[in-house]
Amino acid sequence: MRTITYAQGIKEALVEEMRRDPTVILYGEDVANFGGIFRITSGLKEEFGEERVFDTPISENAFVGAGVGAALTGLRPVVELQFADFLFTAGDEIVLKAGMWRYAHGGAYRVPLVVRCPSGAAGVGPEHGQCPEAFFMHAPGLKIVSPSNPADAKGLLKAAIRDDNPVLYFEHKLLYAAKGEVPEDADYLVPLGKAAVVRPGDALTLVAISAMVPKALAAADRLAKEGHHIEVIDPRSLCPFDRPAIVESVKKTGKIVVAEESYRTLGVGAEIGALLMEEALEYLDRPLRRVAIPDVPVPTAAVLEKFVIPSEEKIYQTCRELLS
Amino acid sequence: MPVVIQMPKLGHAMTEGTVLQWHKGAGETVTRGDLVLTVETDKAEVEVEAPASGVLARLTAAQGEVVQVGGELAVIAINGESIPAATASTPAAPAPTVAAPQVTAAPAPARSSRVAASPRAKRIAAEAGVDLGRISGSGPDGMITEDDVRRAAAASIAGPQASVALMPARREKLTRIQAVGAKNLTQSWQQVPHFVQMVRVDMSRTLEKRRAMSAGGAKTTITDLILAAVVQALRENPRINASYRDGEMLIYDRINLGIAVDTPSGLVVPVIRDAQTLDLGAISTRAAELAAKAREKKLLPQDLEECTFTVSNLGAYGVENGTPVIFAPQSALMFVGAIRDEVIAIDGKPEVRPAMQIAIAYDHRGIDGASAARFTTRVKQLLEDGAQAASGEETTKPAPFRKHEVTLSARGDNLKVEVNYGPMRWSLDGDDVAGPDPVSAFLGALGGCLLMSLRVAARVRKVSLGRASVHVQANEKGHVKEIQVQLEVESTLDDKQLHHLVEVAERGCHVRALIKPEIDLQLTVRRYGAV
Numbered sequence: 121m122r123t124i125t126y127a128q129g130i131k132e133a134l135v136e137e138m139r140r141d142p143t144v145i146l147y148g149e150d151v152a153n154f155g156g157i158f159r160i161t162s163g164l165k166e167e168f169g170e171e172r173v174f175d176t177p178i179s180e181n182a183f184v185g186a187g188v189g190a191a192l193t194g195l196r197p198v199v200e201l202q203f204a205d206f207l208f209t210a211g212d213e214i215v216l217k218a219g220m221w222r223y224a225h226g227g228a229y230r231v232p233l234v235v236r237c238p239s240g241a242a243g244v245g246p247e248h249g250q251c252p253e254a255f256f257m258h259a260p261g262l263k264i265v266s267p268s269n270p271a272d273a274k275g276l277l278k279a280a281i282r283d284d285n286p287v288l289y290f291e292h293k294l295l296y297a298a299k300g301e302v303p304e305d306a307d308y309l310v311p312l313g314k315a316a317v318v319r320p321g322d323a324l325t326l327v328a329i330s331a332m333v334p335k336a337l338a339a340a341d342r343l344a345k346e347g348h349h350i351e352v353i354d355p356r357s358l359c360p361f362d363r364p365a366i367v368e369s370v371k372k373t374g375k376i377v378v379a380e381e382s383y384r385t386l387g388v389g390a391e392i393g394a395l396l397m398e399e400a401l402e403y404l405d406r407p408l409r410r411v412a413i414p415d416v417p418v419p420t421a422a423v424l425e426k427f428v429i430p431s432e433e434k435i436y437q438t439c440r441e442l443l444s
Numbered sequence: 445m446p447v448v449i450q451m452p453k454l455g456h457a458m459t460e461g462t463v464l465q466w467h468k469g470a471g472e473t474v475t476r477g478d479l480v481l482t483v484e485t486d487k488a489e490v491e492v493e494a495p496a497s498g499v500l501a502r503l504t505a506a507q508g509e510v511v512q513v514g515g516e517l518a519v520i521a522i523n524g525e526s527i528p529a530a531t532a533s534t535p536a537a538p539a540p541t542v543a544a545p546q547v548t549a550a551p552a553p554a555r556s557s558r559v560a561a562s563p564r565a566k567r568i569a570a571e572a573g574v575d576l577g578r579i580s581g582s583g584p585d586g587m588i589t590e591d592d593v594r595r596a597a598a599a600s601i602a603g604p605q606a607s608v609a610l611m612p613a614r615r616e617k618l619t620r621i622q623a624v625g626a627k628n629l630t631q632s633w634q635q636v637p638h639f640v641q642m643v644r645v646d647m648s649r650t651l652e653k654r655r656a657m658s659a660g661g662a663k664t665t666i667t668d669l670i671l672a673a674v675v676q677a678l679r680e681n682p683r684i685n686a687s688y689r690d691g692e693m694l695i696y697d698r699i700n701l702g703i704a705v706d707t708p709s710g711l712v713v714p715v716i717r718d719a720q721t722l723d724l725g726a727i728s729t730r731a732a733e734l735a736a737k738a739r740e741k742k743l744l745p746q747d748l749e750e751c752t753f754t755v756s757n758l759g760a761y762g763v764e765n766g767t768p769v770i771f772a773p774q775s776a777l778m779f780v781g782a783i784r785d786e787v788i789a790i791d792g793k794p795e796v797r798p799a800m801q802i803a804i805a806y807d808h809r810g811i812d813g814a815s816a817a818r819f820t821t822r823v824k825q826l827l828e829d830g831a832q833a834a835s836g837e838e839t840t841k842p843a844p845f846r847k848h849e850v851t852l853s854a855r856g857d858n859l860k861v862e863v864n865y866g867p868m869r870w871s872l873d874g875d876d877v878a879g880p881d882p883v884s885a886f887l888g889a890l891g892g893c894l895l896m897s898l899r900v901a902a903r904v905r906k907v908s909l910g911r912a913s914v915h916v917q918a919n920e921k922g923h924v925k926e927i928q929v930q931l932e933v934e935s936t937l938d939d940k941q942l943h944h945l946v947e948v949a950e951r952g953c954h955v956r957a958l959i960k961p962e963i964d965l966q967l968t969v970r971r972y973g974a975v
Contacts, residue, residue, distance in 0.1 A: 374564045374590055405564035405590040406583060441584075 121303060126267075127296040129274035130236075131160050134198065136306050137281045138168050141196060144281060145172045148183065148200030148236075157202045158238060158296060184210035184235060188217045188286075191233040196281055203248045204237035204290055207256065218286035219261030230284040234277070239266075240292040240331055240381060241429050246417035249425070251330065251381040253358050254388050256288055263287040263312055264359040268333035270300040272356055275310030283312060292331040292381075315362035317369070321349035324375040324439055327366060328352060329388060332379040332411075332430060339436035348443050358388060366392060367399045374405030375442050379435050384412035406442045411435050446525055447496040449518045451511040454485050455745030460512050461485045462620055463505045468494075470503045474520060481517065486624045487745045489709070496520055501527035561588035572597040573615070622710050632772040637808040640767045641820040647783050647798045649830030659868045667703070667757050668728035670780055673826035674755055675699055675719045675727065681819040685752050687773040688810035702751035702771070703731055705738040712738050713771070715751045759783060765801040775810055778823070779803040800827075883924060890955045891916040894929065898949035905945070910934030911972060926964040934972040943969065 124132070138144045146164060148156075152175045155162025165173040176183040180201060187199040201207065207214055214235065222231050241249040256262050263285055267273040273291065280287035302308075318333065319340050328336035333354045340350040351369050355362055370376050376396065378389030389410035396404060411430040419425050451461050461483040468480050474494040481492050494500075501521035505511045519527050559576045561569065565588045569576050572593060579596040581588035618626060650669050657664045678685045678699050686695040699720040702713040714734035719727060737743045754771055757780040768779040781801040788797045802823065806816045851864040852872070859874030861882075871879035880888065891914040902909040911934040918924045935942055946969050950956055959965060 374562070402563045402567040405562040406587075444582075 121301040123299050124270055124302050125296065126270045126273045126291070126298045126300070127158065127160055129270035129300075129302050130277055130291060131164075132302070133274045133277035133281070134161065134164065135167070137196075137278055138164070138172065140306065141281075142172075143194065144196045144198065145190065146198045146200070147174045147176050147187075149178060149202050150175055151200050156200060158293065160296075161200070180206045180210035181213055185213040185217065187233050187235070188213055188221070188231060191218075191231045191286070192221070192229050196232045196234075198234045198236060198281060200236045202238065203244075204239035204252055205247050205250050207235070207237060207252060207288070210235075214256070214262070214286075214288070215259045219259050222285065223261055231286045232281075232284045233286040234280045235286070235288050236277075237288055237290045238293050239290045240294055241418045241425050242293045243420070243422055243425065244293075245420035249418040251290065251292070253288075253290055253329070254380075254382040254386060254391075257359050257388070257391065258386075261286065262359060263357070264290070265312060265357045266290040266292070266330040267310075267356060268292075268295065268328070268330050268354050270298060271302045271308075272310050272316070272354075274302050275308050276312070276356060278307075279309040279312055282309070287312070290330065294331050298334070310356065313357045313360035313362055315353055315355045315357070315365035317351060317365070318354050319350065319352040321351035322372055323348040324350050324377065324443060325366070325369040325373045326350050326352045326377050326379065326435070326439060327389075327392060328354060328379040328435075329358070330381065332381060332435070335430070335432040336379055336435055338432045339439060342436055343439055343443070348439070350439060355388075361391075361395075363395055363399065366395065370396055370400045371403045374403055376404075376406075377409045377411060377435065377438050377442060379411040379430050381429060382412055383415050384410055385415050387412050409438050409442055411438050445522060446501065446527055447498065447520045447522060448516050449480060449492065449495060449520065451483065451505075451513050451515045451517055452490070452492060453513045454490055455487060455749060457749075458485050458513055458745060460510050460515075461490075463507055463509050463511065463517065464489060466503060466507060468500050470500055472500050474498065474500050482741075483511075483517075484620045485745050486620060487748045488621065488712070488743045489619075489741050490744060491741070492517070494520060496522060498522040499524070501525075559588065560586060561593075562590065564590050565593045569593045571615070572612075574600070619709065621712070625711075628771065629769055632770050636770055636772050638767075638770060638805050639808050639813065639816070640803050640805045641813075641816055642765060642801060642803045643820055643824045644786070644788075645800045645802060645824045645827045646788055647800050647827060650827050651783070651798055653830040656869050660870070662725070662728070663732065664724065664728045665731075666759075666783070667755075667780070668724065668731055670757065670827065671701060671703065671716070671719070671727050671731060671755060672724045673823055674753070674778060675701060675722070676826055677819055677822040678753060679720055680822060681815070683811065683815060684776050684806075684819045686775050686810065687752075688775060688807050689773065693775075693810040696752050698752065700750050700752045701727075702754035702774075703734065704754065704756035705735050707738050707741070709741070712743060712748065713751060713754055714738055714743055714747045715749065717750070754778070755780060759800065766803055768803060768805045770805050770807055772807075775807040776816075776819075777805050779805070883918060886955075887916040887918060887927070890927070890953075890959075891929070893953045893955035894931070894949060897953040898931070898933070898946065901945050901948045901952060907937060907941070907945070908935070924963060926966070927959070929965065929967045931967065931969045932972055933969060942971075 134146060138146065146161060150157055151161045152165040152170065152173045161173065184199055187197040190197045218231050218233055222229055239251045253264055253266055256264055263283065265276045265280060265287060267276045277289055280289050319337060321340070326336050326340060336352050340352050343350050351373060353365060353369055378392050380388045382388055387410065389408070389412055393408040396408065411434050413428050416428060419428060464482040464484040466481045468474055468478065474480060474497065476494055476497045478494045479491050480494050480500070482489055483492055498520040500518055502519040504516045504518055511517060521527050560581060561576050562583065566576065568590055574593050574596045576588055579588060579592050580586065582592055583589040650666065654664055654666055654669060682695050682697070683693060685699055686693045698718055701716040701719040703716065704711055704713050714737065716727060716730045716734065722730065734747060737747065751771065751774060753774060754777045756768060756777065758766065759780055759782040762782050764781040764784070766779045766781070768777045770777045779802065783798050783800045785796050786799040787794045788799060804816070804820050852861050853864070854861045860878050861872040863870050863872060872882050872885055873879045874881055895912055895914055898912060899909060913932045915930040917928045919926055931946060933942065937945065946967065950967060
């Protein structure tokens with residue numbers, strides 16, 4: 121299989137779905153003429169024309185709202201935010217409209233909207249460097265995916281575009297250059313709500329999200345050399361969440377560490393902890409451990425950013441502590 | 445008056461029993477003789493029936509509860525009386541005054557603080573029966589973890605050096621019978637110095653004997669023949685039928701032979717009592733009865749008591765040899781292996797013979813190797829001689845099995861003649877004691893042949909024939925001059941057809957054809973029921 125980057129995976133998904141389905145449109149700040157702030161969409165305007173690929177004014181609330189409207193009328197808009205942090209700017213349209221309208225109208229309308237959200241700390245400070253998935257996990261009606269590799273990036277985006285519900289698609293900025301094998305099949309889809317066991321093991325369950333996955337795998341490699349076989353699980357979708365995958369793994373291992381780039385309080389790890397209380401209490405042999413950002417804004421200064429963002433070393437140490 | 449069902453006393457030594465299972469619930473109507481519950485004693489499971497008809501008004505003892513002999517198990521209301529609910533188990537028999545010596549473990553250090561253990565550790569500790577109060581935790585803040593529990597479980601099984609134990613998939617409590625058996629066997633193994641003697645037995649003769657007996661209609665099994673040989677050998681070697689106790693041998697003249705029987709709920713060893721008084725047929729009958737009772741769980745404790753020697757036959761399972769453990773206080777136990785063809789040197793030449801291993805374990809405290817060897821080899825010899833040597837008789841080699849060929853032999857000064865026909869043997873006897881005389885045997889052959897011939901004729905003509913019998917009679921004294929054959933037939937054929945059929949049958953009868961023409965043979969036919 122050929123090897124491409126995460127960014128190419130996203131672009132392939134967009135191109136393939138736009139070729140397949142004329143109702144798919146793409147817009148956002150600088151996506152058409154500039155090709156997107158991260159150059160994901162370059163050349164798409166040329167192929168699909170200005171009616172399907174166009175730039176918008178700098179108002180997330182307005183153009184995400186337009187996306188909700190377009191979706192209601194039968195199009196399948198893919199809206200690009202330059203940074204995931206701007207979801208808050210578009211919060212009314214995201215939480216109160218996209219997430220709720222299908223429900224609020226008794227199912228009379230569908231909202232097949234995809235919002236692309238480049239996420240993660242990359243030296244860009246508190247307003248451009250967050251992974252805000254957990255905020256929106258709390259909002260009903262939204263689907264949330266966070267691919268960690270090129271194949272999932274492509275497969276999840278294609279599945280998101282074909283889904284009749286609003287999907288927040290979190291693409292981590294530091295993963296754009298990551299390479300991996302990606303199927304060329306035009307119908308290669310990664311189902312929403314299905315976790316992947318990216319490394320099987322029996323000593324401890326390590327749940328890692330998005331850019332934490334490569335760090336978790338590196339930590340697991342180190343631990344394997346010490347004789348501890350860690351099971352690394354990538355949930356891929358945070359909403360819907362593959363609860364059985366986590367529960368089954370913990371039943372086997374009895375120990376769990378969750379690594380995420382969200383804030384610790386009420387983060388994904390907190391939700392997984394609650395899930396295990398509900399469904400696997402008597403299988404837990406150690407306290408849950410979360411590796412997350414302490415509850416401070418993501419700093420701009422590189423040294424501080426490095427300090428708060430979960431590192432491979434931090435994941436490794438946390439696992440070691442539980443395994444002792 | 446309500447009737448109380450009490451814990452029955454099912455053996456001399458029984459003081460209490462366990463309620464194994466209730467087959468009827470409180471409030472159910474029962475008829476006298478209905479199975480109400482099963483109780484378990486140290487030796488057997490016994491079914492308790494309703495002693496009267498009525499309503500099972502109260503179940504006093506719970507399943508699993510141990511009740512003294514005579515203690516109340518349930519109450520049957522006969523006339524609809526109301527029976528107050530049980531207040532407590534009320535044993536009628538006084539509790540034993542001497543308490544059994546209690547085995548106490550080393551006192552556990554008291555833990556005042558609560559036990560900090562992971563939920564997983566708690567679950568596994570419960571499954572493994574590990575007391576969390578006695579182990580210290582290695583987890584965060586001293587929390588007891590799964591590994592701590594497994595280590596403790598391993599240590600309790602295999603000593604402190606054991607590493608993390610294999611956890612059982614499930615734990616299965618032994619039944620009371622099995623548990624008592626386990627205890628007794630441990631004692632036997634630890635206290636009785638065993639030695640085992642093994643011999644190979646050529647079973648040709650014994651197998652022949654059994655074939656001959658089954659051809660004669662007897663239901664004798666190989667095991668029965670082995671048991672009979674053991675009884676004979678024990679009679680001749682009384683010190684083997686004994687118990688060692690405190691420097692003396694208690695030698696029994698009663699041979700109570702235990703036979704190990706496999707049942708779905710485990711191995712039991714019912715006892716053939718006073719086997720020294722029983723012949724082979726009686727041993728066979730008794731063994732079959734006990735095996736059936738064992739399989740139907742109908743054994744009573746007295747069926748299992750006072751065994752003096754045990755035979756364990758695992759041949760049916762294909763096991764060839766073993767080193768058995770004695771059931772103390774018995775002094776010996778015989779293991780019987782599978783019979784299989786083996787090459788045995790006979791007069792310097794290899795021959796294939798059905799052979800079997802026996803292994804006899806002895807208590808070395810009271811039995812030395814030489815006296816054991818006398819018993820071991822005697823059992824072997826009896827089986828190799830087909831057990832006939834027991835009565836000092838010479839054995840005859842069986843005649844080859846061929847149709848229309850019999851071998852007869854006579855010995856001694858009586859008129860008894862033994863007829864050998866393949867594997868079958870019977871006697872002809874001038875004194876009419878052991879078997880028919882030769883003429884009566886011939887009349888039997890004639891009648892039998894006529895009846896068969898009649899049926900063959902009917903089959904060839906495709907006519908149906910019901911019952912048929914024949915009475916054959918010759919003059920009682922002197923040379924045979926006349927034979928009367930009275931045939932009685934049940935048939936729908938008319939008289940003409942029937943007589944024709946009989947004529948055909950008579951012509952076709954080979955035995956009839958052997959009779960000299962000058963002998964007057966009268967054949968009469970009548971229908972069943974006709975006068």
